[in-house]
Amino acid sequence: MPALTRAEKLEILADAAKYDASCASSGSIKRSSLGTGGIGSTTGMGICHSYAPDGRCISLLKILMTNYCMFDCLYCINRLSSNVRRAAFTPQQIVDLTLDFYKRNYIEGLFLSSGIIRSPDYTMERIVEVARLLREEHKFGGYIHLKTIPEADPDLLTNAGKYADRLSINIELPSDESITRLAPEKSGPHIRKTMGTLGQRISDAKAERKSSRKAPLFAPGGHSTQMIIGADESDDARVLTTSTRLYKGVGLKRVYYSAFSPIPDPSAQLPPVAPPLVREHRLYQADWLLRFYGFGVDEIMTGAKRDAAGKRHLDLAIDPKLAWALQNREHFPVDLNRADKSILLRVPGLGVNGALAIIKARRFGTLRLADIETLCRNVSKMLPFIITRDWTPGPRLDDANLYAKLAPKPKQLELFAT
Numbered sequence: 435m436p437a438l439t440r441a442e443k444l445e446i447l448a449d450a451a452k453y454d455a456s457c458a459s460s461g462s463i464k465r466s467s468l469g470t471g472g473i474g475s476t477t478g479m480g481i482c483h484s485y486a487p488d489g490r491c492i493s494l495l496k497i498l499m500t501n502y503c504m505f506d507c508l509y510c511i512n513r514l515s516s517n518v519r520r521a522a523f524t525p526q527q528i529v530d531l532t533l534d535f536y537k538r539n540y541i542e543g544l545f546l547s548s549g550i551i552r553s554p555d556y557t558m559e560r561i562v563e564v565a566r567l568l569r570e571e572h573k574f575g576g577y578i579h580l581k582t583i584p585e586a587d588p589d590l591l592t593n594a595g596k597y598a599d600r601l602s603i604n605i606e607l608p609s610d611e612s613i614t615r616l617a618p619e620k621s622g623p624h625i626r627k628t629m630g631t632l633g634q635r636i637s638d639a640k641a642e643r644k645s646s647r648k649a650p651l652f653a654p655g656g657h658s659t660q661m662i663i664g665a666d667e668s669d670d671a672r673v674l675t676t677s678t679r680l681y682k683g684v685g686l687k688r689v690y691y692s693a694f695s696p697i698p699d700p701s702a703q704l705p706p707v708a709p710p711l712v713r714e715h716r717l718y719q720a721d722w723l724l725r726f727y728g729f730g731v732d733e734i735m736t737g738a739k740r741d742a743a744g745k746r747h748l749d750l751a752i753d754p755k756l757a758w759a760l761q762n763r764e765h766f767p768v769d770l771n772r773a774d775k776s777i778l779l780r781v782p783g784l785g786v787n788g789a790l791a792i793i794k795a796r797r798f799g800t801l802r803l804a805d806i807e808t809l810c811r812n813v814s815k816m817l818p819f820i821i822t823r824d825w826t827p828g829p830r831l832d833d834a835n836l837y838a839k840l841a842p843k844p845k846q847l848e849l850f851a852t
Protein backbone atom coordinates (compact mmCIF):
# COMPACT_ATOMS: atom_id res chain seq x y z
CA MET A 435 0.00 0.00 0.00
CA PRO A 436 1.48 3.41 -0.93
CA ALA A 437 2.58 5.66 1.93
CA LEU A 438 0.10 8.36 2.89
CA THR A 439 0.92 11.93 1.94
CA ARG A 440 1.08 14.65 4.57
CA ALA A 441 -2.27 16.00 3.41
CA GLU A 442 -3.89 12.55 3.63
CA LYS A 443 -2.54 12.00 7.13
CA LEU A 444 -3.75 15.42 8.16
CA GLU A 445 -7.19 14.67 6.82
CA ILE A 446 -7.41 11.42 8.80
CA LEU A 447 -5.91 12.73 12.02
CA ALA A 448 -7.81 16.02 12.10
CA ASP A 449 -11.06 14.16 11.43
CA ALA A 450 -10.27 11.66 14.20
CA ALA A 451 -9.67 14.51 16.67
CA LYS A 452 -13.00 16.23 16.12
CA TYR A 453 -14.72 14.00 18.66
CA ASP A 454 -12.74 15.57 21.48
CA ALA A 455 -14.59 18.61 22.87
CA SER A 456 -12.09 19.54 25.56
CA CYS A 457 -10.25 22.02 23.37
CA ALA A 458 -11.35 25.49 24.42
CA SER A 459 -8.24 27.50 24.89
CA SER A 460 -9.38 30.23 27.22
CA GLY A 461 -7.37 30.72 30.37
CA SER A 462 -4.02 30.97 28.66
CA ILE A 463 -1.46 33.41 29.96
CA LYS A 464 -0.03 36.24 27.89
CA ARG A 465 3.13 35.07 26.21
CA SER A 466 5.10 36.62 23.40
CA SER A 467 8.22 35.51 21.61
CA LEU A 468 9.06 39.13 20.82
CA GLY A 469 12.80 39.59 21.33
CA THR A 470 13.50 35.88 21.86
CA GLY A 471 14.32 35.09 18.24
CA GLY A 472 11.37 32.68 18.16
CA ILE A 473 7.90 33.09 16.75
CA GLY A 474 4.33 33.24 18.00
CA SER A 475 2.39 34.87 20.76
CA THR A 476 -0.83 34.33 22.59
CA THR A 477 -3.15 36.48 24.62
CA GLY A 478 -5.21 35.79 27.71
CA MET A 479 -8.31 35.45 25.53
CA GLY A 480 -9.37 32.23 23.85
CA ILE A 481 -7.53 31.38 20.68
CA CYS A 482 -7.48 28.79 17.97
CA HIS A 483 -11.21 28.16 17.64
CA SER A 484 -13.17 26.84 14.75
CA TYR A 485 -16.61 25.29 14.39
CA ALA A 486 -17.50 21.72 13.59
CA PRO A 487 -20.34 21.10 11.13
CA ASP A 488 -22.75 20.54 14.02
CA GLY A 489 -21.92 23.97 15.45
CA ARG A 490 -19.59 22.93 18.22
CA CYS A 491 -16.47 24.94 18.85
CA ILE A 492 -13.18 23.20 18.07
CA SER A 493 -9.53 24.29 17.66
CA LEU A 494 -8.26 24.88 14.19
CA LEU A 495 -5.10 22.77 14.35
CA LYS A 496 -6.58 20.05 16.44
CA ILE A 497 -5.05 16.72 15.58
CA LEU A 498 -4.14 13.33 16.88
CA MET A 499 -0.54 12.21 16.67
CA THR A 500 -1.97 8.86 15.62
CA ASN A 501 -5.38 7.23 15.49
CA TYR A 502 -3.90 3.77 16.11
CA CYS A 503 -4.81 2.70 19.63
CA MET A 504 -4.09 -0.39 21.71
CA PHE A 505 -7.14 0.30 23.93
CA ASP A 506 -10.64 -0.73 22.93
CA CYS A 507 -13.01 1.85 24.39
CA LEU A 508 -16.34 0.88 22.83
CA TYR A 509 -17.58 4.46 22.24
CA CYS A 510 -14.41 5.50 20.36
CA ILE A 511 -13.96 5.46 16.60
CA ASN A 512 -10.19 4.97 17.05
CA ARG A 513 -10.49 1.88 19.26
CA LEU A 514 -8.37 -1.18 18.49
CA SER A 515 -11.24 -3.10 16.92
CA SER A 516 -12.44 -0.22 14.75
CA ASN A 517 -12.17 -0.64 11.01
CA VAL A 518 -10.98 2.87 10.11
CA ARG A 519 -8.07 4.15 8.02
CA ARG A 520 -5.07 4.67 10.28
CA ALA A 521 -2.30 7.23 10.10
CA ALA A 522 0.47 8.61 12.28
CA PHE A 523 2.70 11.68 12.40
CA THR A 524 6.14 11.77 13.97
CA PRO A 525 6.75 14.50 16.58
CA GLN A 526 8.90 16.39 14.07
CA GLN A 527 6.14 16.27 11.44
CA ILE A 528 3.66 17.78 13.89
CA VAL A 529 6.14 20.49 14.80
CA ASP A 530 6.66 21.32 11.11
CA LEU A 531 2.93 21.35 10.47
CA THR A 532 2.26 23.63 13.45
CA LEU A 533 4.95 26.09 12.42
CA ASP A 534 3.83 26.05 8.77
CA PHE A 535 0.24 26.75 9.72
CA TYR A 536 1.28 29.36 12.24
CA LYS A 537 3.40 31.25 9.75
CA ARG A 538 0.51 31.23 7.29
CA ASN A 539 -1.70 32.68 10.01
CA TYR A 540 -4.05 29.69 9.89
CA ILE A 541 -3.75 28.95 13.60
CA GLU A 542 -2.71 30.40 16.89
CA GLY A 543 -1.81 27.18 18.59
CA LEU A 544 -1.99 23.43 18.81
CA PHE A 545 -4.34 20.96 20.44
CA LEU A 546 -2.63 17.59 20.45
CA SER A 547 -4.03 14.26 21.49
CA SER A 548 -3.22 10.68 20.49
CA GLY A 549 -4.33 7.10 20.49
CA ILE A 550 -2.11 4.91 22.66
CA ILE A 551 0.67 3.13 20.79
CA ARG A 552 3.10 0.60 22.32
CA SER A 553 2.48 1.89 25.84
CA PRO A 554 1.04 4.93 27.66
CA ASP A 555 4.61 6.06 28.52
CA TYR A 556 5.87 5.76 24.93
CA THR A 557 2.90 7.77 23.65
CA MET A 558 3.16 10.42 26.33
CA GLU A 559 6.90 10.82 25.68
CA ARG A 560 6.15 11.60 22.03
CA ILE A 561 3.40 14.07 22.89
CA VAL A 562 5.74 15.87 25.28
CA GLU A 563 8.50 15.82 22.66
CA VAL A 564 6.30 17.84 20.28
CA ALA A 565 5.76 20.52 22.92
CA ARG A 566 9.44 20.50 23.90
CA LEU A 567 10.59 20.96 20.31
CA LEU A 568 8.13 23.79 19.76
CA ARG A 569 9.00 25.62 22.96
CA GLU A 570 12.74 24.97 23.25
CA GLU A 571 13.98 24.58 19.68
CA HIS A 572 11.63 27.02 17.99
CA LYS A 573 10.79 29.34 20.91
CA PHE A 574 7.15 28.90 19.94
CA GLY A 575 5.02 31.33 21.94
CA GLY A 576 1.61 30.16 20.71
CA TYR A 577 -0.95 28.21 22.65
CA ILE A 578 -0.41 24.51 23.38
CA HIS A 579 -3.04 22.20 24.82
CA LEU A 580 -1.87 18.62 25.44
CA LYS A 581 -4.09 15.67 26.13
CA THR A 582 -2.47 13.57 28.82
CA ILE A 583 -2.72 9.86 29.41
CA PRO A 584 -3.57 8.98 33.01
CA GLU A 585 -1.77 5.64 32.82
CA ALA A 586 1.54 7.35 31.91
CA ASP A 587 4.42 7.93 34.34
CA PRO A 588 3.73 10.99 36.57
CA ASP A 589 7.12 12.47 35.60
CA LEU A 590 5.98 12.62 31.99
CA LEU A 591 2.86 14.52 33.06
CA THR A 592 5.11 16.94 34.91
CA ASN A 593 7.08 17.52 31.72
CA ALA A 594 3.86 18.06 29.77
CA GLY A 595 2.83 20.76 32.25
CA LYS A 596 6.17 22.54 31.78
CA TYR A 597 5.44 23.21 28.12
CA ALA A 598 1.64 23.30 27.81
CA ASP A 599 -0.77 26.14 28.49
CA ARG A 600 -3.45 23.67 29.35
CA LEU A 601 -3.62 19.94 30.02
CA SER A 602 -6.59 17.66 29.89
CA ILE A 603 -7.44 14.12 30.85
CA ASN A 604 -10.75 12.78 29.64
CA ILE A 605 -12.94 11.20 32.31
CA GLU A 606 -15.06 10.04 29.31
CA LEU A 607 -18.10 8.72 31.20
CA PRO A 608 -20.09 9.92 34.20
CA SER A 609 -19.79 6.77 36.33
CA ASP A 610 -17.08 4.31 37.28
CA GLU A 611 -19.39 1.41 36.36
CA SER A 612 -19.78 2.79 32.83
CA ILE A 613 -16.02 3.29 32.48
CA THR A 614 -15.42 -0.33 33.52
CA ARG A 615 -18.06 -1.60 31.10
CA LEU A 616 -17.31 0.56 28.05
CA ALA A 617 -13.60 1.33 28.49
CA PRO A 618 -12.25 -1.83 30.14
CA GLU A 619 -8.58 -0.75 30.10
CA LYS A 620 -9.38 2.44 32.03
CA SER A 621 -10.15 3.01 35.69
CA GLY A 622 -12.28 5.87 37.03
CA PRO A 623 -10.44 6.07 40.39
CA HIS A 624 -7.06 6.11 38.62
CA ILE A 625 -8.16 8.88 36.23
CA ARG A 626 -9.37 11.00 39.16
CA LYS A 627 -6.15 10.32 41.08
CA THR A 628 -4.06 11.57 38.14
CA MET A 629 -6.32 14.60 37.77
CA GLY A 630 -5.81 15.31 41.48
CA THR A 631 -2.01 15.14 41.05
CA LEU A 632 -2.20 17.56 38.11
CA GLY A 633 -4.51 19.89 40.04
CA GLN A 634 -2.08 19.95 42.97
CA ARG A 635 0.88 20.72 40.70
CA ILE A 636 -1.03 23.52 38.98
CA SER A 637 -2.03 25.12 42.26
CA ASP A 638 1.51 24.71 43.73
CA ALA A 639 3.00 26.38 40.64
CA LYS A 640 0.53 29.26 40.94
CA ALA A 641 1.46 29.76 44.59
CA GLU A 642 5.18 29.72 43.74
CA ARG A 643 4.64 32.27 40.96
CA LYS A 644 2.98 34.56 43.48
CA SER A 645 6.13 34.57 45.61
CA SER A 646 8.51 34.71 42.65
CA ARG A 647 7.86 35.73 39.05
CA LYS A 648 10.82 33.54 38.11
CA ALA A 649 9.17 30.34 39.36
CA PRO A 650 8.48 27.94 36.45
CA LEU A 651 5.05 27.81 34.84
CA PHE A 652 2.98 24.66 35.01
CA ALA A 653 -0.11 24.48 32.76
CA PRO A 654 -1.15 28.05 33.66
CA GLY A 655 -4.51 27.63 31.89
CA GLY A 656 -5.40 24.78 34.27
CA HIS A 657 -6.71 21.35 33.38
CA SER A 658 -9.97 20.22 31.86
CA THR A 659 -11.86 17.09 30.92
CA GLN A 660 -14.51 15.79 28.57
CA MET A 661 -17.54 13.71 29.44
CA ILE A 662 -19.49 11.89 26.76
CA ILE A 663 -23.23 12.26 27.20
CA GLY A 664 -25.67 9.59 26.12
CA ALA A 665 -23.23 6.71 25.54
CA ASP A 666 -24.40 5.13 28.79
CA GLU A 667 -27.60 5.31 30.80
CA SER A 668 -26.37 7.96 33.28
CA ASP A 669 -28.93 10.70 33.79
CA ASP A 670 -28.22 14.42 34.07
CA ALA A 671 -28.29 14.25 37.87
CA ARG A 672 -25.39 11.79 37.72
CA VAL A 673 -23.52 13.84 35.11
CA LEU A 674 -23.72 17.03 37.17
CA THR A 675 -22.83 15.21 40.40
CA THR A 676 -19.68 13.87 38.72
CA SER A 677 -18.80 17.35 37.42
CA THR A 678 -19.22 18.89 40.88
CA ARG A 679 -17.02 16.19 42.33
CA LEU A 680 -14.32 16.99 39.77
CA TYR A 681 -14.53 20.77 40.23
CA LYS A 682 -14.27 20.46 44.00
CA GLY A 683 -12.08 17.40 44.32
CA VAL A 684 -9.37 17.82 41.70
CA GLY A 685 -9.44 21.55 40.94
CA LEU A 686 -10.66 21.12 37.38
CA LYS A 687 -11.08 24.29 35.37
CA ARG A 688 -13.71 23.02 32.97
CA VAL A 689 -15.81 19.99 32.16
CA TYR A 690 -16.79 19.78 28.48
CA TYR A 691 -19.89 17.80 27.54
CA SER A 692 -19.95 15.99 24.25
CA ALA A 693 -23.11 14.35 22.97
CA PHE A 694 -22.33 10.78 21.94
CA SER A 695 -22.06 10.34 18.16
CA PRO A 696 -22.90 6.88 16.86
CA ILE A 697 -19.84 5.29 15.26
CA PRO A 698 -19.42 2.69 12.49
CA ASP A 699 -19.68 -0.99 13.54
CA PRO A 700 -20.94 -0.08 17.02
CA SER A 701 -21.03 -2.45 19.98
CA ALA A 702 -24.47 -3.68 21.03
CA GLN A 703 -23.77 -2.03 24.39
CA LEU A 704 -24.05 1.42 22.82
CA PRO A 705 -27.30 3.26 22.10
CA PRO A 706 -28.26 3.19 18.40
CA VAL A 707 -29.00 6.93 18.23
CA ALA A 708 -27.33 10.08 19.47
CA PRO A 709 -28.94 12.03 22.32
CA PRO A 710 -30.49 15.36 21.31
CA LEU A 711 -27.83 18.07 21.04
CA VAL A 712 -30.00 20.30 23.21
CA ARG A 713 -29.21 17.95 26.12
CA GLU A 714 -25.56 18.90 25.78
CA HIS A 715 -26.61 22.59 25.69
CA ARG A 716 -28.73 22.29 28.87
CA LEU A 717 -25.82 20.59 30.66
CA TYR A 718 -23.53 23.48 29.73
CA GLN A 719 -26.12 25.91 31.15
CA ALA A 720 -26.41 23.86 34.34
CA ASP A 721 -22.62 23.66 34.61
CA TRP A 722 -22.53 27.47 34.40
CA LEU A 723 -25.02 27.64 37.30
CA LEU A 724 -22.77 25.35 39.34
CA ARG A 725 -19.63 27.37 38.72
CA PHE A 726 -20.79 30.99 38.70
CA TYR A 727 -24.30 31.24 40.14
CA GLY A 728 -23.98 29.42 43.46
CA PHE A 729 -26.42 26.61 42.60
CA GLY A 730 -26.02 23.07 43.90
CA VAL A 731 -26.88 19.97 41.86
CA ASP A 732 -29.94 19.23 44.03
CA GLU A 733 -31.30 22.71 43.42
CA ILE A 734 -30.78 22.49 39.67
CA MET A 735 -32.45 19.10 39.57
CA THR A 736 -35.64 20.39 41.29
CA GLY A 737 -36.67 21.55 37.81
CA ALA A 738 -35.80 18.18 36.24
CA LYS A 739 -38.13 15.71 34.55
CA ARG A 740 -38.22 11.95 35.15
CA ASP A 741 -38.18 9.66 32.13
CA ALA A 742 -39.96 6.30 31.88
CA ALA A 743 -37.02 4.58 33.61
CA GLY A 744 -37.16 7.05 36.52
CA LYS A 745 -33.97 8.85 35.40
CA ARG A 746 -33.77 12.56 36.20
CA HIS A 747 -32.94 14.78 33.24
CA LEU A 748 -32.90 18.53 32.79
CA ASP A 749 -35.97 19.95 31.10
CA LEU A 750 -35.04 20.26 27.43
CA ALA A 751 -37.71 22.90 26.71
CA ILE A 752 -36.48 25.61 29.10
CA ASP A 753 -33.15 26.57 30.63
CA PRO A 754 -32.31 25.12 34.06
CA LYS A 755 -32.46 28.46 35.92
CA LEU A 756 -35.97 29.17 34.66
CA ALA A 757 -36.94 25.57 35.49
CA TRP A 758 -35.68 26.07 39.06
CA ALA A 759 -37.47 29.42 39.44
CA LEU A 760 -40.79 27.97 38.29
CA GLN A 761 -40.47 25.19 40.86
CA ASN A 762 -39.48 27.63 43.63
CA ARG A 763 -41.80 30.57 43.11
CA GLU A 764 -41.85 31.34 46.85
CA HIS A 765 -38.41 32.98 46.39
CA PHE A 766 -39.87 35.56 43.98
CA PRO A 767 -40.43 38.33 43.13
CA VAL A 768 -36.95 39.68 43.85
CA ASP A 769 -36.63 43.40 44.56
CA LEU A 770 -33.82 44.51 42.26
CA ASN A 771 -33.23 47.59 44.40
CA ARG A 772 -32.53 45.61 47.57
CA ALA A 773 -31.48 42.02 46.88
CA ASP A 774 -27.86 41.04 47.31
CA LYS A 775 -25.85 39.53 44.46
CA SER A 776 -26.50 35.90 45.37
CA ILE A 777 -30.28 36.51 45.19
CA LEU A 778 -30.07 38.56 41.99
CA LEU A 779 -28.23 35.66 40.35
CA ARG A 780 -31.29 33.47 40.91
CA VAL A 781 -33.49 35.63 38.65
CA PRO A 782 -34.15 33.97 35.25
CA GLY A 783 -32.65 36.03 32.45
CA LEU A 784 -30.29 37.95 34.76
CA GLY A 785 -26.61 37.09 34.29
CA VAL A 786 -23.51 37.92 36.32
CA ASN A 787 -22.73 41.09 34.35
CA GLY A 788 -26.33 42.30 34.61
CA ALA A 789 -26.40 41.67 38.38
CA LEU A 790 -23.15 43.62 38.88
CA ALA A 791 -24.44 46.47 36.70
CA ILE A 792 -27.63 46.68 38.78
CA ILE A 793 -25.68 46.74 42.07
CA LYS A 794 -23.48 49.52 40.74
CA ALA A 795 -26.32 51.59 39.30
CA ARG A 796 -28.58 51.45 42.36
CA ARG A 797 -25.97 53.30 44.43
CA PHE A 798 -27.06 56.40 42.56
CA GLY A 799 -30.83 56.07 42.89
CA THR A 800 -33.78 53.69 42.98
CA LEU A 801 -34.02 51.78 39.71
CA ARG A 802 -37.07 51.77 37.45
CA LEU A 803 -37.90 49.22 34.79
CA ALA A 804 -36.54 51.52 32.09
CA ASP A 805 -33.19 51.58 33.95
CA ILE A 806 -33.13 47.77 34.03
CA GLU A 807 -33.80 47.71 30.30
CA THR A 808 -30.66 49.78 29.71
CA LEU A 809 -28.57 47.54 31.99
CA CYS A 810 -29.77 44.05 31.03
CA ARG A 811 -30.51 42.31 27.78
CA ASN A 812 -33.22 39.83 28.67
CA VAL A 813 -35.73 41.87 30.65
CA SER A 814 -38.87 40.25 29.21
CA LYS A 815 -37.78 36.93 30.71
CA MET A 816 -37.16 38.61 34.08
CA LEU A 817 -40.53 40.39 34.32
CA PRO A 818 -42.55 37.74 36.21
CA PHE A 819 -39.77 37.42 38.78
CA ILE A 820 -38.75 41.00 39.68
CA ILE A 821 -39.85 44.17 41.42
CA THR A 822 -38.55 47.63 40.57
CA ARG A 823 -39.67 51.05 41.71
CA ASP A 824 -42.42 51.11 39.06
CA TRP A 825 -42.93 47.42 38.33
CA THR A 826 -44.43 44.48 40.15
CA PRO A 827 -45.45 41.21 38.49
CA GLY A 828 -48.73 41.09 40.42
CA PRO A 829 -50.53 37.75 40.00
CA ARG A 830 -48.33 36.68 37.04
CA LEU A 831 -46.15 34.61 39.34
CA ASP A 832 -49.13 32.51 40.47
CA ASP A 833 -50.31 31.87 36.93
CA ALA A 834 -50.69 28.11 36.47
CA ASN A 835 -49.82 28.60 32.79
CA LEU A 836 -46.61 30.50 33.43
CA TYR A 837 -44.48 27.57 32.23
CA ALA A 838 -46.33 27.43 28.92
CA LYS A 839 -46.11 31.20 28.55
CA LEU A 840 -42.35 31.29 29.12
CA ALA A 841 -41.32 28.14 27.25
CA PRO A 842 -40.24 28.84 23.66
CA LYS A 843 -43.06 28.05 21.27
CA PRO A 844 -42.47 24.94 19.14
CA LYS A 845 -41.56 25.92 15.59
CA GLN A 846 -43.50 24.59 12.64
CA LEU A 847 -41.04 22.96 10.25
CA GLU A 848 -41.18 24.30 6.73
CA LEU A 849 -42.18 21.75 4.15
CA PHE A 850 -39.66 22.97 1.59
CA ALA A 851 -36.85 23.98 3.96
CA THR A 852 -33.44 22.84 2.77
Ligand code: SF4
Nearest residue numbers: 503505507510513549
Ligand atom coordinates in the same frame (compact mmCIF):
# COMPACT_ATOMS: atom_id res chain seq x y z
S1 SF4 B 1 -7.70 5.29 24.76
FE1 SF4 B 1 -8.55 7.11 23.75
S2 SF4 B 1 -8.09 6.82 21.57
FE2 SF4 B 1 -7.81 4.84 22.55
S3 SF4 B 1 -9.78 3.79 22.28
FE3 SF4 B 1 -9.84 4.80 24.29
S4 SF4 B 1 -10.79 6.81 23.92
FE4 SF4 B 1 -10.11 5.97 21.91
